[in-house]
Amino acid sequence: MSGATLPSTSETSLVTSRLAQLRSKISLWFWIDGLSRIAWGALLLSLADLILDYLFRMDLSQRAVMLALMIAATVWIAYKWLFLPLSQVPSDDALCLRVEAANKHLGESLISALQLARLPEDKQHGMSPLLMNQTIRMGMKRAQEVDFSNVLDSLSFRFHAILLVLALGLSSWCVISIAAFPSGILRIWAERNLLLMSTPWPQSTNLEIERAVNGKVVFPRGEDWTQFVTVAADSKIFPDSVHIDFRRARGRQSQAMKRTTEQPTDGSQRFEAVFNNVLEPFEFRARGGDAYTDWVQVELVDPPAVDSLELEVTPPQYANLAPEKLPPGRGPYYVLRGSSLAIQGTSTKPLASASIVIDDEKSIELKVDNSLSFSGVVDISNFVAGQYTIVLKDELGLSSRRNTSFGIRIRLDREPRVRMRLLGVSGVVVPKARIPLAGRLTDDFGIVSSQIEYSWTTSDTERKQGDGTVALESLTKQLPALEVDFADVVELEPLAIPTGSALTLRIAARDNDNVKDDAADEVPNVGKSSDFLLRVVTEDELRADLLRREKEQRQEFERLLKNEEDILTETRALEATTNNSAALESIQKDMLLQLQRRQKQVASNTAAIAERFSGFVLEVENNRIEEPGGKLQTRLTKEIVEPMQLVSGPMASESIAKLDETRRQSADVKPRGEAFAQAVAVQQKMVDEMRLILSRMVKAEGFQEAVNLLYEIQKSQQDVYDRTMKEKAERIQNILEKEGSTPTPPAPQTPVPQSPAPPEAQPPATEPAPAEEATAAAKE
Template sequence: MSDIPLPQLSQMTAGVLTRLSKLRRQVTTWFWVDGLSRLAWAAIALLAADLALDWLFRMDKPQRAVMLAIIGAVLLYIVFRRLVKPLSATISDDALALEVERLNPHLHESVISALQFSRMEDLSERGYSPVMIRQTVQRGATASADLNFGNVLDDREFRVNSMLLLFALVLLGALVVGTFTNPLLNIWANRNLLLGDKEWPQKTYLLVERAENGKVVFPRGEDWTQLVTVTKESEVVPENVSIEFRRARGRATQTMKKTGERQFEAIFASVIEPFEFRAQGGDAYTPWVQVQLVEQPALDDLQLEVVPPAYTGLSPQPLAAGRGPYFVLKGSTLRLQGTANKELTKAELSYRLQKVEVIEPPPAKPAEKLAEGDSTEATAESSPAPTKPEPKKTRTYEVERHTPLSITEGMKLKGELPPDEVAGTQYTILLTDTLGLTSRRPTTFGLRIRADREPRVRARLIGISGMVVPKARIPFSCRVTDDFGLTDLRAKFRWDLLAQGGEDAGKSSGAGEIPFESLKDAFQGKPPGELALDEAIELGPHQIPTGSGLTFSFVAQDNDNVPDEVGAPVPNVGASSDFLVRVVTEEELRTDLLRREKEQRQEFERLVKSEEELLTDGQALEAATRDVAALTQEQKDQLMQMQKRQKVYGTNTGAIGERMANILIEVENNRLEEANGKLQGRLQEIIKPLRELADQDMPGLVQTLDQVRRQAAAQQPRNEAITTLLKQQEATIAKMKQVLALMVKSEGYQEAVNLLYEIQKSQQDVLDRTIKEQQERIKKLLEGAKPAESTPPGNK
């Protein structure tokens, strides 16, 4: 018995799989019957609705096409939803088995277990008991042997669907036959399935006059009278016929006027957009008629060209189409030319302008004579003071202009606007064609006036601080640019006395202009667009008193000669920033220069000390690294810091030299002494070594420090470089001390000079006061008055 082979697990479930396959075919048949039934009845319902709608509302061809598309879309959706989607889904054996067990709970999942275990291989390797698995499969196959798997389907619903499908197919067959035998169904099939032009049986037939191929032509923007006629084959002539509109704004229907026994008319006023209409009267509906409009005259092409004012020297410039509003210079001329879409009889340019009118004031009336009995002091020579004339006033108003444009070749036009007609406004081109039609949507373009910018003036003073003496010269560098050309450049100044007293007590301010004669030739002929001027302003001829605040700027004028609203040319004027200086006495300026010189000396003293400290650091570094093979990272960082400090000292030394040079230039510009005077000589003795220190000595120290840092790992070259560095530093410090000594010497000399000036000024004050006192005493004696005792000037 043990030698009899046991059947395989898959053979034990073969019967179950066969019945599941049969169930799958039954499910497919069920889906086919259900889907086709729904599809057939949906088609019947949609076709019936389509027939009813077309019978009641007389749908036109586009509407019938839409309905046909809707029917097709709905049927396709049903096919996809009820046939394609269910039938394309694959139902597995496990899913069918689970459905069978759901309706037969007593199986306790034995069928699905048998199916799944029968597909498994190598049970012993997976740790399953073969005997137990075989028993499970055998139990599942045995438990399902007597079951009818087809019970999972609803037999009653299947029978109902089958009957409905059969009945629907009969109806559809009858419909197909009826389209050939029944006149109404034949008309419906022609209209709604074939999209033909057959009409439903009716008692009235209407004809839209002058319509060809479903179209009628209207002139755009004009009134149009449309006629509709009741045909002779009509049994009933309706009393009222109306027009239905489609794709027309603001219109729905319009009642036609009866003008004859079988004729009606409707007036379409000012038609400017295409639309569709049909006539309805009695039981008749005409097909929809499309309105085509005749274009009104319009421009197909417009070219604009602006001619800038002559002073600009620019050539005519075209204006890009459709890029408006266009910005043009004031005083430009506008040229235009274009091509219309049809022949024209008239073309003009319409626009509105702002005009300015000068209102002359009435003549001044003399004051009325004194009434009789008034003041008796009036004499024959006395005359009443005239009334002050009123200033001129202007009135701004707007005018509308229509400038004709010339027409050539019937369709081309051109014209030109003079400068006084080119303004910042909207321009409209009005056209009239041979039929007398005008532009309903005329071509427009806008202009904006672009201002000619004033000249840009940049100026700076050279060698002048905030204080000058009355006889000083003020060097400057001025750069002027303009878009088109310059015609004048001058300096304008104003002074205001800050503290009145002395001889200038009665005069507190003044102003003036300084033209530059050297520019006279530059402004002849074509004015330059760019100008560079390096000159000096002499203050002496303008006699500006000391103690005044002087404000001046450089003012440039361009070559804009376009007249303004009242006819006067107004060039553009640009100015530089204002410069403010104080006019002081020579003593005050010398005192200020001495103060600034002391500040530079004090700052240089700090640099000398810093350089000595740097020398000490170098000596310490030399002692610490003399016998070492390589520098540590800390020593390298120290060298780097020393190098940075030395660069800063060099920069600061150069700055002190530049400030001392500025003091020297101020001495020269303020004419504190003759050329090559002692003060200038001492300053030059200081400035020259300062510049050598900043440009040669200290950069040399920086290079040597860098060499030491680069030789950090080489003992002998490094020691040699450090020795060279220390010698350079000592020489530099000695040179700095020499410069410092010169600074101290110069300060002492300048203090002595300032003291002498103060003594001289005090003596002059005493002398002036004595002379004034003497003059007052003499005046009183001559007038006979007893002179009052006065204190001597020196004792006040």
């Protein structure tokens, strides 16, 4: 027994090689099974991804996530069903156990033989070599009788092999379809989900988000923004409504868009949605019909704003003013019509365009100099009153809703201010009168012309009227000028204004404003003075009017004389009362003050009457009733005006001074008495002089009444003469008509009555007799 030898290595290597072949078959089985699972898993995942993307129109990020999930799932399948099984290589013992399990009649002979054959000699001590040899030989013999491959499931292997072939065939068909059909569903899916492109799915409606570039659209921060979505003209179905879906937007999930009022002319349709006061970024997409757009990221940027602004107005040329800078932020600005406005400023960010909008109606483009600065000019033709708004657009086309604006108000060049007054005439004048006038013309920028405008209308039944202008030489020499003082005379005789007319005079001045008013198409800046209304009368009517006014002044002067007599009486009474008093009492001092005030009032009223009589003198001269320095003017001046001026001037001043001195010397008996006596004496002189003036005035009135009576008689005689000549001509005409001849009778020579001078200056006429009697009565 001890001489028995173990089987040779060649006997055991046969089993070992068969186990190696089994191990290779197992690896092949794992490859077939793993690859089939990987292929079908990838196909099913791709199919699911295609269905999900087609139904829900996933955006780029969603598709990227799905691609990552598919890759991860495929890798997991490969790891679990291919890499993990292949990494676990079965040992010979494990394979032997698997073979013995599949062949029950082997028992444990195969594993025992294989293990005993591997024992080294140093571990064989204590074992029967014969028994070991017999066990090994028996196990090897039985192993040769068994097919090791029956441990594999051949049916499952064939099934997975078929599945792998089918998966490879289906994958090849998909690849060929993707390559051969560019518009096919598989090609679109591959581009969208494998290459992550934005290729759209076939759809009947095509939507386009305006201003979206590379999946982004820019909104102005903090502003209201209107976003437009267009349904392309090549769409087969035009939806009735389009919605916007929001993502990462607070409080909103979707919003319906409104169809714009004005639609494009190319057949497309446009919808709009307003985003109010956008402060945070978000994402949105548009959907309508069967179309879904990609998600668009909203980026917020600050809209352009005016950083600095300079406004310079250039007044019209006629104003002769230098350009003026307008202080920013202090509008509205009042500017002369016909000016131009220069605008220059800078922006907070680069600009693509700039414009200025006037009252949301007229837009004027501004020049963008270096992206940040802008400038322009609003010329005379466009410079109007209104609200001026500067609209800036950046390179993205954004503009701020809160644009910089300022108001312009047109400051019209006021018409010249004209003041005029008539000198030395009243409300009635004769046709040959001269009318002195004086005044002042002022204007902001210059007066170029001025003239007298007149118009007249008769009040008789024929209602004649006329108008015209008269140039003033004194004004013409001083123009053009900003300010003119003038004094001149208007002669009425060349104007041929009939008596009984209402004459209106005014002065008109035109400034140098040459800017046309488009509405009126004329230069409107003509200033006019107040109208002066005069009544043109005959000489006797003027004399009657003068006499009436003289009577009024005489009555007023009588009242003043009475007041002065009262002052004299009260002064004498006060003097007598205080003659023996050591000092004046307070009540007596108050009486002196009252007398002073009354004396001043009498003096001022007397001076006013003297001034009115001076006006009568000028009126006589300007109406040419008599030659300058005539008896009427001399009488009024020497007998009335100058004495009145003496009374109202030196005499009244002396009386007031003496009364004041009396009051101040109230404690000194002697000086007070002297002042009292002097005051009474002066007042007595005033009373005497005023009585003398009054008697002259009464005498002058009688004289003037006689003269006026003479003129009335002459007028009556002239009227009788005119009627007589007219009746004579009519009778001659009747006689000639009865005889059958109708020669034209000569026109009667109506004598033109001459305005007679006062009886002192003209000898009485020999006829008619009533005039002689009137003249004699006037002399008496």
